[in-house]
Amino acid sequence: MNSTELRTATPSWRQWTLRAAWLLLAVVAGLYCAWRFTGPSPLQTNLLALLPATEADPVAEEAVDKLAGALGNRAVLLVSSDDAAHAKAAALQLGAALSASHAFASVTARVPPFDVGRITRFYEPYRFGLLTATDRALVASGGAETLRNTLAERLYGLPSAGLATPLADDPFGWLQHWLAGLPLAAANLTIEDGLLVSHRGNTTSVLVIGTLPGSAYEADVQRGVLLAIAHGETALKAAWPDVTLARTGAVFYAESARRAAERDVHVIGIVTTVGIALLMLWIFRSPRLLLLGFVSTALGILCALAATMLIFGQLHLLTLVFGASLIGEAVDYSIQYFVVYLGARQGWDARRGSREVLPALTVALSTSLLGYAIVMFAPFPALRQIACFAIVGIFVAFASVVGLLPSLMTQPARRSPRTLFAMAALLLARWHALIGGRRAWVVALVLVAIAVPGWLQLRGDDDIHLLIQRDPALAAQERVVSSAVGMDNSAQFFVVRGATPELVLERTEALGARLEALTGASAPSGWQSVTQFVPSARQQRADRALLGAHVFDDPAALRALLAATGFRDEVAQAWVNGWAQSDAQSGAQPGAQSGAQPGAQPGAQPGDSVLRVEDWLAEPWSQPFRHLWLGRSVSTPDAFAAVVIPQGVSAANQPALIATAQALPGVSFVDKAASVSRFFGVYRHDGAIWLAGALTLVLALLTVRYGWRGAIAVAMPVWLAVGVTLAVFGYAQMRINLFNMLALMLVLGVGANYAVFLREGAMRAHADTGAVWTGVLLSAATTLLSFGMLGMSSMPALKSFGATLSLGIMVSVMLAPIGIPSIERRKA
Structure with a gap:
């Protein structure tokens, strides 16, 4: 063995240093990933995290997040049966089982004993400023006769089924009427035997509500809730076979999305890995090369996983599923190195082989990074994660091929698939003769002519x-x-937003009046707002002024009217004195209110006649409705906000609701799904401009390496691939979306590699073009296998990615020989 062979066969200290460095990187990345997954799950299962901020007003965007958080920590269960007794007994059993499971912070099956008189006593000090619209109109009509009729109806009418007020404190029933309008319960629910019950036909349903101990998007919370409900439902079926259980809540959707993503990761990862392994074994016939290829790929995936969690803090489900498909692209770099290795046979030199393959890998890496970099700028958090994951993964895979594999592949190959390479060379020569050289322009014109009608049929x-x-x-x-x-x-x-809480309440009342005026198909079936619990100070003072002008303007006549109907003098006088006292206090109160949050101490003093938001928030019974008041904005400190939730929103009345919001200052109508859809449309159109710019950048990049003629030849296959893919979507009447456009960016980045690999192989002295073409076909096959598996994903967005990438890459590799020079020995 001569000195050169000895130097090649025996790893130097530099090679051992490289191996140690890569091993250290793998250990650090692996330990970090293990640490993140052994603690609280870093997986982000909140589908809203995929979506960008779409509202022009940051306060409105903040409202979306707050409302989702307020309503997302509940699991709502409905126990139903045609036998009312069975439904009620089953609901109590389920509530007890869920409470005993400790999977919930609290479970409400039976409504806790509550003194409803507390609500009446809370509003009683403010009774002279709380009038319904009907009572307001009756009082405004004036006259002793109107007051006498109202008093007679109060004394001799049917008793109220709602919150009752003492006759001495509310002789005309104005407060009782106002309390009857409080939206304290959902429209279809009543309290029977201490349970929240709904009757629909012969079916009786009982509501059971569980409050989660943590975020609905935490895996441990999801598992605990699902396990507890499964056990509870099994017990119900055993005791009452006629009972059914329905559920809703963010925790169930989040768990379903997480489970589907994990299934996707396992299926895509396993099928892709096994498929790539079989392909590489069939081509290379070397378990050692297979192992080294997966070492390079595993390093890329592991480092990408660690970097993504380090940068973003969490890992979205889309990123995890997409990461499983990145195996096929990351292995491309090692495949190209193996082709050079096998083609060199006994003349193999690891360092020289690395230098030979470096230009091709560098150009391929640059085009891929360009495609993912454009996706990085998309305004979607999950897409940024995907781009970051891919950029880190393919860069580390590239670096490991250039920096690690040469130190592990110092010995020449013992055998080479010469027959396969010879067949591939023959196939390449014939295919190149058919579509390459000057014929490439004919091929391009024919494909464009065929594609144009498809482009004209494209719809979004x-x-x-x-x-x-x-x-x-x-x-x-x-x-x-x-x-x-x-x-x-x-x-x-x-x-509804404003500079002060009082302004927010006033604007909310104006909105309520507009909604009340809507009729027919334009009207919602109802709505919830904070002003149904707390009128504005202006409205309260207006009601007081109305009573002062038409009821308490003549105290003697009022006392006489009350005495004539049987009220004792001291009772009548106490009521009149209550008015006088509260009227004096009301005049001393400031008009502005503070933006206290739930749990704040009441700001009003005893006897204060102006009801404030913070007083209502401090009441325990207000808890189910506190999400209606957002308070001071975090994003805009000088703003306060509240939400009004309409019921029965449909395509028929939504335009009227939007018009109502646009007609009022400080009011906006929020439809997150519609906003995101509009946002998608804008960026889909912008994506076409990005794609055109990216195609130009790729051409400029290739020109630096190959000159303008060579650059056009190398870029033409991927240009045509993009055009053919769009044409197929048009002919197939498949509507395209933003994810299709972003996938075309990746077609550009990945598909350009095949023509680059072929041209670089043709430019290398003594290169085996059959080996190069085999490597290109194998790279395309592994990439198609991995990205094609995205079509099996349960996530529609990834299905769009997979379909577009698969078709684009298939066309790219078929047309890649166009990029080969007519005379292979010529340097472009």
Whole structure:
């Protein structure tokens, strides 16, 4: 063995240093990933995290997040049966089982004993400023006769079924009428035997509500809730076979999305890995090369995983599933190195082989990074994660091929698939003769002519529901619960903002008046707002002024009217004195209110006649409705906000609701799904401009390496691949969306590699073109296998990615020989 062979066969200290450095990197990245996954799960299962900020007003965007958080920590269960006794008993059993499971912070099956008189006593000090619209109109009509009729109806009419007020404190029933309008319960729910019950036909349903101990998007919370409900449902079926259980809540959708993503990762990862292993074994016939190829790929995936969690803090499900498909692209670099290795046979020199393959890998890496870098600028958090994951993964895979594999592949190959390479060379020569050289322009013109009609048929569809698909079974159960409860909307709502809480309340009342005026198909079935619990100070003072002008303007006549109907003098006088005292205090109170949050101490003094928001928030019974008051904005400190949630929003009345919001200052109508869909449409159109710019940048990049003629020849296959892919979508009547456009960026970045690999192989002295073509076909096959598996994903967005990438890459590799020079020995 001569000195050169000895130097090649025996790893130097530099080679051992490289191996140690890569081993250290792998250990650090592996330990970091293990540490992150052994603690609280870093997986982000919140589908809203995929979506960008779409509202022009940051306060409105903040309202979306707050409302989602307020309503997302509940699990709502509906126990139903045609036998009312069975439904009630089963609901109590389920509530007890869920409480005993400790999977919930609290479970409400039986409504806790509550003194409803507390609500009456809370509002009683403010009674002279609380009038319904009907009572306001009656009082304004004036006259002793009107007051006498109102008093007679109060004394001799049927008793109220709602909150009752003492006759001495509310002789005309004005406060009782106002209390009857409080939206304290959903439209279809009543309290029977201490349970929240809904009756629909012969079916009786009982509501059970669980409060989660943590975020609905934490894996441990999801597992605990699902396990507890599964055990509870099994016990119900055993005791009452006629009982059914429906559920809804963010925790169920999040768990379903997480489970589907984990299934996707396992299926895509396993199928891709096994498929790539079989392909590489068939071509290379070397388990050692297979192992080294996966070492390079594993390093890229591991470092990408660690970097993504380090930078973003969490890992979105889309990123995890997409990462499983990145195996096919990351292994391309090692495949190209193996082709040079096998083609060199006994003349192999690891360092020289690295230098030979470096130009091709560098150009390929640059085009891939360009494609992913454009995706990085997309305004979607999950897409930024995907781009970051891919950039780190393919860069580390590239670096490991250039820096690590030469130190591990010092010995020449013992055998080479010469027959396969010879067949591939023959196939390449014939295919190049058919589509290469000057014929390439004819091929391009024919493909463009065929594609134009398809382009003209392209249509877009940016509906977010096509991209984020909810579990159909859960959606059906949600409809059952919503129908029983009578509350069918929290996705569309109004946001009312103002410089002070008082201004917010006044604008909310103006919105309520506009909604009340809507009629026919334009009218919502109802709405919830904070002013149904706390009128504005201006409205309270206006009601007081109305009473002062038409009721308390003549105290003697008022006392006489009360005495004539049987009120004792001291009772009548106490009521009149209560008015006088509260009237004096009301005049001393400031008009502005503070923006206290739940749990704040009441700001009003005893006897204070102006009801304030913070007083209501401090009441325990206000807890289910506190999400209606957002308080001081975090994003805009000088703003306060509240939400108004309409019911029965439909395509028929939504335009009227939007017009109502636009007609009022400080009011906006929020429909997150519609906003994102519009946003998708804008960026889909912008994506076409990005794609055109990227095609130009790739041409400029290739020109630096190959000159303008060579650059056009190398870029033409991927240009045509993009055009053919769009044409196929047009002919197939498949509507394109933003994810299709972003996938075309990746077609550009990945598909350009095949023509680059072929041209670089043809430019290398003594290169085996059959080996190069085999490597290109193998790279394309592994990439198609991995990205094609995205078509099996349960996530529609990834299906769009997979379909576009697969078609684009297939066309790219078929046309890649166009980039080969007519005379292979010529340097371009």
